[in-house]
Amino acid sequence: MKRRLITYMALPVVWCLVSGYVTIGSLFLGLIFGMLVVEPFSKLYRLDEVVHPTGDWIAKIPKKVKYFYVLIKEIIKANIVVAKIVLSPKIDIKPGIIAVPIRTKTNIGITGIANTITLTPGTLTVDISDDKSVLYVHSIDATNPQGIRDSIRDDLERYVLEAFE
Amino acid sequence: MAGELAFVADILSIVSLLIGIFFLSLGMIGLLRLPDVYNRLHATTKVGTLGAFGVLLSIIIQEGASPMGIKALTVALFILLTSPISGHMIARAAYRMGVKCCEGTCMDEYAGKRRK
Known part of the structure; x- marks a missing residue:
């Protein structure tokens, strides 16, 4: 096609x-x-290039719906976290930039995981390494970096991998 | 019956408008109170998204499937797509320009790994 x-x-x-x-x-x-x-x-957008859409795009629609459900839930959670920080009388945060290894290799998967990280509680994607294997994530509470890496891998990346790979 | 339904829709729309405005104002307070550019981006990208969603949901409830409601839905989709990207670009540009993290930053694993 x-x-x-x-x-x-x-x-x-x-x-x-x-x-x-x-x-x-x-x-x-x-x-x-x-x-x-x-x-x-047409040259700029490589319109004559033949692309092979993966055959199970339609079969993965339920997974995509589940991903959007998780995303909306995480956005609401993130807002409550930020609201608590903003409204506390004295702002006491320990931010930091953490390297988070990612498993997905496709461009759309990396875009999905980076956007999801930015919209979820306390984390913000800053950059990606040259070999596209590590995301640098700014966290508003970096006292437990291993916990953040684990939560990104287990809670978010799983859904992105299921929906877009 | 129709009047009651319109009344309920009005209430829902006003509640979601208020939630949206509440979160948008929280985002602005966060922009003023948090210490450095990276922390301020936390406030604007996340809180701005839910705030705008609240306002747009209020429009969708009021207008239904009319042209205005469909436009509001489209705007919500594009905000979901573009808000994290703009936050990501601002953070990366700030880091490359040499903006320092605030006091109390406990770790920086990105230091020295910047691409030329």
């Missing part, structure tokens, strides 16, 4: 969502504008 086909299927949907009108006419308009925008830059 060529990347061009995937782009032309995705852009009308994005047009519908942004314009707010989900109708056949709106889809058609989105297709026309998508072609007008993308076609001059």
Whole structure:
């Protein structure tokens, strides 16, 4: 399947969502504008490249729903943690930057895990190492670095691996 | 019956709007109170996300599947995608510019591993 086909299927949907009108006419308009925008830059986006979408993309939708459920839960938890720190009378934190080894190798998996780390309690991704095997994570409470590494590996990375690999 | 339903929807929408505004103001207080750029990013990326979600959820409850509601849903999706990326970019740029961590920082395993 060529990347061009995937782009032309995705852009009308994005047009519908942004314009707010989900109708056949709106889809058609989105297709026309998508072609007008993308076609001059077809070399830039490597549209003629053949990509092989992994066959179990649809089979993994339940896993993706579970990942979003975990993500929303972690976002609410993170907000309560930050709210407690911000509203305490004296701010007493011990921040630090920790190296966290990750197992996933694909680009989309690394993006997913980095974004998830940023949205979860007390941690913020700063950078990735050259060989894409270690994330540098700023933590607002770095008194127990091994505990943070374990919680990222067991609680978050598992769901990302299941949903995107 | 329809009137009661609209009343319940109004209450839900106002509650979620208040939750959103509460968390957004917490994010701003955190931006002022926390010591250095990295800790301030904790406040703005996380709290900003839930605050914006609260406000957008309030719009979705009020408007339903109208164009405005669908736009609010789209904005929520894009915030979920872009807010952590912007936080990550600001933190990395600050570190590369040589912004020091605040006093009381107990460890820095990133030191010396910066890419040229």
